[in-house]
Amino acid sequence: MSGSAYQDDRGNKDRSITNPEGQGTLTAYGKATEAKPAGGEAPFLIGDSMTGGYGSGADILHDCTIAVEEGQIAVIVGPNGAGKSTAMKAVFGMLNLRQGTVRIGGRDITDLTPQARVAEGMAFVPQTSNIFTSLTVEENLEMGAFLRRDDIRTTIDQVYDLFPILKDKRRQAAGELSGGQRQQVAVGRALMTQPQVLMLDEPTAGVSPIVMDELFDRIIEVARTGISILMVEQNARQALEIADRGYVLVQGSNAYTGTGKELLADDEVRRSFLGG
Amino acid sequence: MIDFLNAIVALSNFVLIPAISYGSQLALGALGVTLIYGILRFSNFAHGDTMAFGAMATILFTWWLQGLGVSLGPLPTALLALPIGIAITALFLLGTDRLVYQFYRRQKAAPVILVIVSMGVMFVMNGVVRFIIGVDDQRFADGERFIISARDFREMTGLAEGLALRTSTVITVITAVLVVALLFWFLNKTRTGKSMRAFSDNEDLALLSGINPERVVAITWIIVAALATVAGVLYGLDKSFKPFTYFQLLLPIFAAAIVGGLGSPIGAIAGGFVIAFSEVTVTYAFRKVLGYLMPESLQPDGLVQLLSTDYKFAVSFAILIIVLLIRPTGLFRGKAV
Numbered sequence: 001m002s003g004s005a006y007q008d009d010r011g012n013k014d015r016s017i018t019n020p021e022g023q024g025t026l027t028a029y030g031k032a033t034e035a036k037p038a039g040g041e042a043p044f045l046i047g048d049s050m051t052g053g054y055g056s057g058a059d060i061l062h063d064c065t066i067a068v069e070e071g072q073i074a075v076i077v078g079p080n081g082a083g084k085s086t087a088m089k090a091v092f093g094m095l096n097l098r099q100g101t102v103r104i105g106g107r108d109i110t111d112l113t114p115q116a117r118v119a120e121g122m123a124f125v126p127q128t129s130n131i132f133t134s135l136t137v138e139e140n141l142e143m144g145a146f147l148r149r150d151d152i153r154t155t156i157d158q159v160y161d162l163f164p165i166l167k168d169k170r171r172q173a174a175g176e177l178s179g180g181q182r183q184q185v186a187v188g189r190a191l192m193t194q195p196q197v198l199m200l201d202e203p204t205a206g207v208s209p210i211v212m213d214e215l216f217d218r219i220i221e222v223a224r225t226g227i228s229i230l231m232v233e234q235n236a237r238q239a240l241e242i243a244d245r246g247y248v249l250v251q252g253s254n255a256y257t258g259t260g261k262e263l264l265a266d267d268e269v270r271r272s273f274l275g276g
Numbered sequence: 277m278i279d280f281l282n283a284i285v286a287l288s289n290f291v292l293i294p295a296i297s298y299g300s301q302l303a304l305g306a307l308g309v310t311l312i313y314g315i316l317r318f319s320n321f322a323h324g325d326t327m328a329f330g331a332m333a334t335i336l337f338t339w340w341l342q343g344l345g346v347s348l349g350p351l352p353t354a355l356l357a358l359p360i361g362i363a364i365t366a367l368f369l370l371g372t373d374r375l376v377y378q379f380y381r382r383q384k385a386a387p388v389i390l391v392i393v394s395m396g397v398m399f400v401m402n403g404v405v406r407f408i409i410g411v412d413d414q415r416f417a418d419g420e421r422f423i424i425s426a427r428d429f430r431e432m433t434g435l436a437e438g439l440a441l442r443t444s445t446v447i448t449v450i451t452a453v454l455v456v457a458l459l460f461w462f463l464n465k466t467r468t469g470k471s472m473r474a475f476s477d478n479e480d481l482a483l484l485s486g487i488n489p490e491r492v493v494a495i496t497w498i499i500v501a502a503l504a505t506v507a508g509v510l511y512g513l514d515k516s517f518k519p520f521t522y523f524q525l526l527l528p529i530f531a532a533a534i535v536g537g538l539g540s541p542i543g544a545i546a547g548g549f550v551i552a553f554s555e556v557t558v559t560y561a562f563r564k565v566l567g568y569l570m571p572e573s574l575q576p577d578g579l580v581q582l583l584s585t586d587y588k589f590a591v592s593f594a595i596l597i598i599v600l601l602i603r604p605t606g607l608f609r610g611k612a613v
Contacts, residue, residue, distance in 0.1 A: 018387035024479030147486035
């Protein structure tokens with residue numbers, strides 16, 4: 001990773017003494033656990049002019065702004081290496097922000113740890129390793145609701161209503177499911193906190209086109225219940241079609257911003273990013 | 277027929293019962309190793325000395341209780357001191373974690389570095405224990421020594437062979453069963469236990485689910501302290517307490533954890549018994565048992581002992597190597613590759 005001697009992997013192949021599988025890579029940057037009040041009218045969730053990078057490395061984001069309104073779908077698209085996922089991780093507190101703020105519902109959460117942001121109503125579905133493979137489907141959902149102390153039964157039922165296949169497989173280890181079903185578990189786990197914002201990092205990566213359409217339908221359904229959705233997508237065209245707001249990032253900065261329809265209609269965006 | 281019964285009794289007395297009790301102790305030790313491997317992701321070389329520390333803490337407290345004249349009647353006083361021994365060991369491990377391991381966790385150090393770190397911790401613990409209680413054998417068992425002594429058994433049954441059932445054996449087996457049942461219930465049924473399995477499965481996602489990693493780590497150390505102390509005290513009650521023997525226990529314990537499949541709690545228990553039974557069987561002199569079973573003309577002249585007891589560690593080592601060669605993931609498909 002960063003060339004640190006502590007992470008030197010030499011001699012780390014012997015599984016009879018070391019177990020690197022599932023080891024954490026995330027660094028939680030924030031320190032605070034309480035959000036600060038922030039004034040001003042603003043979108044529901046906004047990562048405002050964020051500049052920063054991983055650890056003490058070079059800046060990846062430059063004055064990048066991402067926002068989503070309540071109950072709407074915002075999509076981040078852009079070429080490979082544009083910093084799409086990085087922008088999303090910055091909003092979730094997994095990046096060292098040197099400038100800019102992150103606010104949710106009028107409160108400043110820039111200094112919060114990712115765990116504390118979960119408590120503030122944010123949920124994040126990573127692109128890979130987004131389920132607990134050795135736990136059953138139902139245990140995955142329970143872990144999603146780890147911070148909740150109230151009765152989670154109704155939320156589990158809601159997730160089963162949204163993804164009926166999960167109900168049949170609830171006693172099965174999540175690692176035994178197909179790619180599309182795993183994504184459903186991942187989204188279901190994130191919904192268990194009853195979040196106000198659901199953040200999805202390429203939810204359709206590696207699933208078939210049919211499953212992809214199905215997943216997009218479900219995501220729209222989730223947005224209709226009033227949950228804001230912030231999503232990074234590789235399939236830019238389909239994603240922009242369902243987006244209320246689209247962000248095109250290039251090299252860590254905002255290149256184009258607009259509603260999904262505007263971006264789809266924009267000649268330059270079409271030519272550069274959507275392949276004509 | 278009587279000869280056959282005598283053979284069975286002799287076999288039980290010298291092989292089966294000792295192996296069951298030794299196996300329970302190894303299983304408890306291997307459970308601790310496997311938990312650290314699964315959750316903290318490295319093989320803890322300091323585990324043998326953690327057991328020694330736990331046993332030492334319990335012994336010191338037992339002596340204090342004995343000095344006060346407190347006793348549990350037929351049961352060893354050590355059982356009364358056990359919870360306090362566990363608490364002291366838990367504090368000791370949490371302190372070690374704060375002082376040593378936490379730093380490496382913050383650096384996201386590769387697990388192999390933690391293995392070497394644990395070796396350093398092992399040497400320090402080794403020294404601490406010897407410094408406090410000394411290097412010699414310590415006896416702390418009291419109460420009734422036997423539930424059924426060999427002589428009573430002979431008088432009861434009229435057989436030539438005696439079957440001694442020691443208190444420590446029975447306590448070992450009962451405690452081991454209780455502890456294991458409690459551990460499995462905790463890991464599979466409670467919210468905290470599930471969060472530990474989730475953390476073991478996928479640290480990043482656990483963090484994103486709001487599971488506090490430091491809390492998981494702390495609870496793991498506390499459970500490991502309990503397992504190690506119980507294993508250490510039971511071993512000490514059964515045999516005797518000597519820091520060096522606990523250090524040597526590291527090999528059979530690791531062999532048990534790897535044979536069962538690292539990261540698999542059921543595997544650790546199975547592995548413990550496999551190692552214990554092999555060790556005891558291979559180093560037992562079968563002359564007596566065979567003497568009962570075979571006609572006089574065929575009776576063996578030698579001891580019919582495959583290996584001298586001095587070589588008992590060679591047995592665990594051989595099994596360890598065979599398993600790593602033939603089935604590296606262990607009996608229960610752990611994580612070792």
